[in-house]
Amino acid sequence: MSGSYDRAMHSAPVQPNRRELTVSALSLLALAGLGPVAPALAQTPERIVVAGGVVTEVIYALGLQERIVGIDSTSQFPAEALKDKANVGYVRALSAEGVLSLKPTLIMLIDGAGPPDAVSLLTESGVRIARIGDGLTPEGVASKIAAIGTAIGAAAPAERLAEQTKARFEELANLRAGIAKKKRVLFLLSLQNGRALVGGRNSSADAIISLAGGINVADAIEGYKPMTDEAIAAAASEMVLMMRNSSAHNTTPDELFAMPSFSQTPAAKEKRLVHMDGLYLLGFGPRTPMAARDLMASIYPEAAIPPLKTAAAP
Known part of the structure; x- marks a missing residue:
């Protein structure tokens, strides 16, 4: 579930994705101890792993998809995302090993991403984590877009996208006001x-x-x-x-x-x-x-x- 979408899907049977990454437990221990190599990683272009379809969608809308190195299986829009990016599994059943094997400099987690043990391992790895709230109102959607932009250093274009989205919600509200009898x-x-x-x-x-x-x-x-x-x-x-x-x-x-x-x-x-x-x-x-x-x-x-x-x- 991309947050809201993911929560709906979590209630239905989940099929394993054949492209999910697997890495041995020994690899996880090595990846989690990134201390000595962190300076080298810091000099490379930002490498983002996303868990949450809506987060992936916003980053693509901002034209910054080249920064993404891994996504979760709910990242189904745009269609090329699942074709072009490594898949770290279902958003509520992430593999910490798979995420860390991509050597991310930023991990973005939508509300509800998990399981808790995997998130704890990711936190202990020392990689920067951005937790994105999942609002279900026009204001919540705009705040979500702005938060994603701030996390990836694209606050200004994200604010423009948020404002465009607000304008669309306002037009939608005008259409809704014209409904005489709700079904x-x-x-x-x-x-x-x-x-x-x-x-x-x-x-x-x-x-x-x-x-x-x-x-x-x-x-x-x-x-x-x-x-x-x-x-x-x-x-x-x-x-x-x-x-x-x-x-x-x-x-x-x-x-x-x-x-x-x-x-x-x-x-x-x-x-x-x-x-x-x-x-x-x-x-x-x-x-x-x-x-x-x-x-x-x-x-x-x-x-x-x-x-x-x-x-x-x-």
Whole structure:
């Protein structure tokens, strides 16, 4: 989970990535004792290892991707990131050995990166670590962008990107203000053995539905939790939202609304199931205003929601 996106994905089964780095325990001990060679490393160009897809996205948006030597498996935008950079594993299951084998001068960790033992080893290595907070509000996204820029010595361009993102959120708010009657949306993370795992209040799914002008029908649940069949039927969702899975089967409208609990919802009448890219939808970075606008257009197709004019700004 790139922070917010990562937290959602953490609730679903995680598949190992074949490109993850592995280094022996002896290598870790050698890498952790970087004291004698630190001056030499300090003279080389900055080498950044990122754990958090949104952090990678912001650094690429700033045009400073050449500084990145390693990323985590949630760094899925832009697409070339996972192709061009070494992969240190899933953001919540990092390998300290893999991270340190890249000889980083800066390690950037989004909220929730782990496990704690690996983070402790990284801290003890003496490599500089920047911890990036993961906000789910327009203000939080702008602060996140600014913090990333400050950590990599690009405060001024990051502030410009933050201001552009704020302008897009403001335009989004104007579109949201034009919605006369809000519709009810259920975010469905996964179906496991017939059990629905949904996004409740204080989740990234809840935040993006709110930004898009919808009502999260699972707000009686905290975070990402299972929802009973009875609760799903009673929630009366008018649209179901899921993340698009590029590597596995995506639940189809026919499959979903054939289930007894979903067949009783208003969404079943027109089989209103929408899939969106996970990081785009739940990453809460520079693209979030556009993602919320696209979601708004899906929730309210009759309103002909226009694209954000500010999205074209350089």
